[in-house]
Amino acid sequence: MMSIKRRDIIKGLGAVAAGACCDLSGAGAKAAQPLIIMHNEDFPPFEYDENGTAAGILPKKINTILARSDEYIAIHRTNPWRRAQQIIRIGRADGLSAYPSLERLEYIGFNETPLETITLGLVFAKDHPKRAEIESISSLKDLKKFRVVDVFGNGWSKQKIAPIVDIEWVQSFDQVFEMLAKRRTDVHVVVSLKTAKWQFRHLGARIKDVTFMPRPDLSPPIPIHFGLRRTLAGYETILRRFDELYDENRSI
CATH class of the missing domain: 3.40.190.10 (Periplasmic binding protein-like II)
Known part of the structure; x- marks a missing residue:
């Protein structure tokens, strides 16, 4: 099973740090909270592995939504879909984009507004x-x-x-x-x-x-929502904020 290492988080935050201005007086500034998001490596064009990188509609949309604020940053990873979900279940990653099935609802909370609907x-x-x-x-x-x-x-x-x-x-x-x-x-x-x-x-x-x-x-259209594991501290607050950011730009 894949191991999420500390250097992965540091690497994911590097882009933010590189573009940030140095504010010597900003003692109250708060660093963005990293969220490790798992993706299906074989669900194109929504999410898939492309040369070791998560690509597709869903990771791009998540990044666009979170970019409206400096509160959170997504670190994207891909795996076979069943394994990706297990990694979240055991707390080694934080979230995904998926249909809110009854089984997933046992350990994942989902946002309100679907990222996509599929038929x-x-x-x-x-x-x-x-x-x-x-x-x-x-x-x-x-x-x-x-x-x-x-x-x-x-x-x-x-x-x-x-x-x-x-x-x-x-x-x-x-x-x-x-x-x-x-x-x-x-x-x-x-x-x-x-x-x-x-x-x-x-x-x-x-x-x-x-x-x-x-x-x-x-079947009625199937909604794909953004979700976070229920064991993640403050997951409900993060999901509410995610919806607020999403609603600010529904043309994404």
Whole structure:
């Protein structure tokens, strides 16, 4: 399991210190509080690992919101999604951006205003013998007729789909597409149209045998919120301040 080291925090604060003016009279000045934020290393374009750095819509948006004040600074880290959440659960990191599933609410508090909302789609093999049946799915309950695959750590799927059908969990979207293409499973419920478009644009030949069908009718939009572990001192105050800063510029 990844270790968050003190030098990581110092490195993250370096950019702030480098740009700050030296105020010899500012004895009352307060340093920004570092918040170690974990991200899914494989959820593009929202969050992903790019050459060892957290990239994507969500880390950028968090930085933009916090930049409106000098109270907090985010230090972003990526990991496989299930591991990233476990690191927060045991108190070795502070927060994330995610759907507020019942399981996450046990140890994470979330802000009020969603950072993003996402809608569903289905991914399946182009030559699947039951393609017509998959395309005619009219509700999540219809998934019980099929074999479903998903990536470990998807809290929405665990809460909404796992009670309907046993999900085969894998480590990455690459594995999802490989299993679908080889028809070792039937369907993947992708929780974001943006994610599906990114994958189909960037993964090239690896997904040439599968297809994507937007299905926003299968579920209300899924909210992605900013969250902090409940064991973090003052987490509720930080979340309220985060919402205040967010509301000041809703055009982010």
